[in-house]
Amino acid sequence: MNISVLGCGRWGSFLAYYCNSVGHNVTLWGRKNSRNFNALKLHRKNEYLILPDEILLSNSLEDSFGTADVIIISISSQELRGFAKKLNLIDNKEDKIFVLCMKGLEASSGSRLTRVFKEEMGNNINVAVWVGPGHVQDFVSGIPNCMVIDSENIDITKRLVNILSSDLIRFYYGQDLIGNEIGAASKNVIGIAAGMLDGLGYTSLKGALMARGTREISRLVGAMGGNSITIYGLSHLGDYEATLFSEHSHNRKFGEEFVKNKKFNKLAEGVSTIKALIELSKQYDIELPICNALYRVIFENADVSGTLINLFLRPLKFEF
Template sequence: MNISVLGCGRWGTFLAWYANRVHHTVTLWGRPGSKNLMTLTAEHKNEYLELPESVRLTDDLEEAVRSAEIILISISAQQLRSFLKTVSKLPGLKDKTFVLCMKGLEADTGKRLTQVFKEEMGAAAHVGVWLGPGHVQDFTRNIPNCMVVGSDEIGVTKKVVEAFNSDLIRFYYGQDLIGNEIGAATKNVMGIAAGMLDGAGYSSLKGALMARGTRELSRIVRAMGGNDITIYGLSHLGDYEATLFSPHSNNRRFGEDYVKGIPFHKLAEGVATVEALHHLSQEYEVELPICHALYEILFEHKETSKVLIDLFLRPVKFEF
């Protein structure tokens, strides 16, 4: 099967590597002038992996889309809408299957990425999501993991799972698109919180963060019409080890560096997601204490240690 991956950052390059590993014909696209694409073109590798020579590299978006049956998108969540405005104008989009392989919410609207996709590409477009735990550094060492694929169309879910399931990644069928998208995006928020606890010397509170974080996020999923149990699945709780504890997690590392006053230069999608959750909390009138605390720290610039301690020492109440 012909597969194209749009986006040649860390995860996009891994997706191209993985699609080749499961015996597909792969094209990896990057923006013209992209530093990542130039490095891959010159060396066919980056700091995480080496791409097989059979993976085709291009900056021609129209050709990358035209040549593929399944198109994986791995770019910044905040760039998705503007990117899709370009993609939507390309010819030959009928019957293409698109898979969103990033985790986030649109910051200024709180919209899920499949909502953004449908608004820009049309309600008839075929789209799914590929979510769940796993780091490039582990997969390339043949350490397996489990992930989840979901869509409003069960045919899309099955097609993607059948195309990519292997002994390295076992896929599950996602049954709740709202819960999976919210869960995947918000695990990055909890990753930032975990990093802040690490940086402030409060790592022992990460257990409480896990317990209370899942509770508050299940409430917003339920309010939005999803299944609150989904938060306890692979897209959110299942991704905690890879996000709250791993040295490879950009979001956890961002939180730790923020507390220590160290500049952080990589993408931490959870920052924009904190802003999106602030909108959703107000829209659905759901209290999100942890998310609100991070909003105070990141956007209102309140003192980190005090906010975190106040958060976990809130007035006594029943746990459930």
């Protein structure tokens, strides 16, 4: 099968590497002046992996688009709408399967990424998400994990699982697109909070954070019409180890560096997702205490230690 991966950062380059390893013809697209793409073009490697010679590198969206049966997109969540507008100018979209591999929400609207994509590409587009735990550094070392593929069309979900499964990644069929998208995005927010607790020396509170984080997001998913139980699956709770504890997690590291007044130069999708979740909390009238606390700390310069400690020492209430 012909697969094109659009986006050549840490995750995109791995997706191309992985799809090639399970027997597909792969094209990896990157922007012409992209530092990541130029490094791959010159050396066939980045700090995480070496690209096999069979993977074709391209700067042409039209060429990458034209021959592909499956198009995997791995770019910044906040760039998706503009990127989809460009893709919409290319013909023969309806016979492709698009797979979104970003874990985020549109900050300005709170919209799920599949909704953003369909708003720009049309409702007849076949679009799925690929979410769940796993770091490039672990995968390229041969450490396996479990992930989820979900879409509104179970036949598309099953087809993708069948062509992508391997001993390295065991895929599960997703059955709740709302829950899996919100869960995958919001676990990055909980990851930022975990990093802040690490930076403050309050690591022992991460257990409470995990328990309350899942409850908070499950209420939101239920209000949005999804299955609140999905949050206890791979897209959210199942990704906590990789996000709340791993040294490889950009979101956890951002939180830790933030409380130490250090600048973090890599993409932490959870920062924009905080804004999106605050927007959703207003739309659905759902209280999101952790998200609100992080918003006050990051965007309103509230005291980090006092705000987070007060979060866990709120007035007495029943747990459930």
